[in-house]
Amino acid sequence: MADQQWRDVQTCFDTCALTGAAAFFAGIEDAVIVGNGPLWCYFYALRFLEHACPDIASRFFCSQVDNNAVIYGTEEALLETLQRVKETTRPAVVFIESSCSVSLIGDDLDAIARQAAMPCPVICLESGGLNGGFQEGYQAAAKAYFSAIPLQQGLQRKAGTVNLLGATHGHYNAVSDIREIKRLLGVAGYQVLACPGAGTSQAGIALMAQAELNIVLHAELGQETARLLEEQYGIPYVAELPPYGVEGSWDWLRSIGQVSGRSEQDFTAVRKERDLLERQLRNATQDMERIWGEMWFNRVLVAAPSSTALAVAQAVRREWVDTANLTTIAQDGLKHLRVPAGIGRVIDGRKERQAIEACLNELTAGLLLASSNERAWLYRKGAQAVACQNIALPVYDEIRLSHRPFMGLRGAVHLVERLWERYIAVCQQC
Structure with a gap:
């Protein structure tokens, strides 16, 4: 959702491609990441990643380029940073990614990396946010990794x-x-x-x-x-x-x-675990329905990264909630995905901003499964009787330190608990 005065400024769910690329390498336990760019890009990505990877600061470095580097190149700052990496870490692979402004310079990152003589493979990527969002950055980093470092071949396949x-x-x-x-x-x-x-x-x-x-x-x-x-x-x-x-x-x-x-x-x-959970859910749901009635919402709005949004919407329709109107917002678009039948209207979050705003404005006596951004929109317009459950980032109104999944069989039980709690809270307000 863009700011009404400055149309080139957005407060939205998506992060830049630099953050998406860093997220892929952050998930490789012995990889070191070097952000070649200014500190504000580095701290943005670091803050995003450290919630799930609390030790990421020990293997995420920044070249801290200044304004002169944007004109004369980043070689000196990047070489100093790579020397620091050599002295303080023992990585299995180093990933160097340039931010938006630095990517415009056209520095030969591979040549600089060879000059640094790192003791491990080095993968370089231009991953500024001008090239897309989290999805594009993650994909580019994964492709760069598997293109540069082949898997061991000649190994026997292991059954199962x-x-x-x-x-x-x-x-x-x-x-x-x-x-x-x-x-x-x-x-x-x-x-x-x-x-x-x-x-x-x-x-x-x-x-x-x-x-x-x-x-x-x-x-x-x-x-x-x-x-x-x-x-x-x-x-x-x-x-x-x-x-x-x-x-x-x-x-x-x-x-x-x-x-x-x-x-x-x-x-x-x-199947035994599934059958047991279904009986448990059925018994608990029947008890709640005797007191609060069937869980029903006039409108349900699901907004999340595309695969999550479509899967949650499908579960809403098939298992969780009765509703007259179900709308799904695929925040990062619908590339690679087949929309399942029967889940109602699906909005491309990258192309249909006005449709998203209209859906949020219409959401009364409803259920919002989304992020804190969509919830903040409802708060600003004073929406009444809306139950909210976070399923996507950013999240500013809760802290999660324990392991309680949303996916899988145990995740299904957890989300049913959450939905009933929010439905009961709405009923108590009416």
Whole structure:
């Protein structure tokens, strides 16, 4: 949503491509990141990443270029920074990314990196925000990594092993969600070998060719990488919407099973857990409905990164809430994604700003599943009887330190709890 006076200033959910690229390498445990640019770009990305990666400051450096560097080049500042990296860290890989203003200079980052004689592979990328947002930066960084550092070949495939692609700690509640995804896959009999971009070392990534399948968690982040790895190493992949809700989680696993040659009988342990949770949810829901009535909202608005938004909207329609009007905002667009049938209107968050504002203005007696930005819009216009649940960044009105997922079977239970709490709070206000 743009400011009414300064149309080139926006307060929106998306971060710059520099932050998205840094997020991919922040998820490689022994990688060091060098932001080649001014301090304000560095601190913006650092602040974004340190919520999920509290130690990121120890392996995220900045060349701190000044105004003269924008004219005469960044070689001196970057070489000094790389020397500091050599003296204070032992990285397996160094990632150098230039910010918007520095990218305009045209410095040969690869040549500067060779001059620095780093003791490990160095990957360079122009990743200023002028090249797109978080999604584009993450994709570019992943492509640069797998193009520069090949996987080990000649390794035997291990039955029941998978890799997670398109996962990132740069999404809201992602650390808890990825933990639940790994647990759920483990119950289903799969072993996750690597999760590049979300908590795997370079040595772990190197062994990815052993996996029998790549699972793309967020298609807008990982599908291009999955295609690249399929072409180069013959690893098949599956890219479905992420697993939200009990039914959504079960369907997600079944899709994985179909590609990996498993039947529903192979998921007996998961089915038992699913059946138990469904009984638990049904009993708890019936108790609440006797007191508060059926959970119903006149309007439901879902706004989040595209795969999350579509998956949550599908769970809302299939499992969670009855509503007369469901609208979904894919904040980063709809590239790579197929919109599921039956979820109502879907808005491209990058192209339809006026439609987004209209939806927020119309949201009364409704449910908002979004970020603090959309919630702040409702607060400013004095919207009444709206239940709000955060599912996307930025979040300014709650702190999350415990592990309570939104994805998977356990995440479904958690979100149902949250939705009933917010529905009851709205009922008490009426």
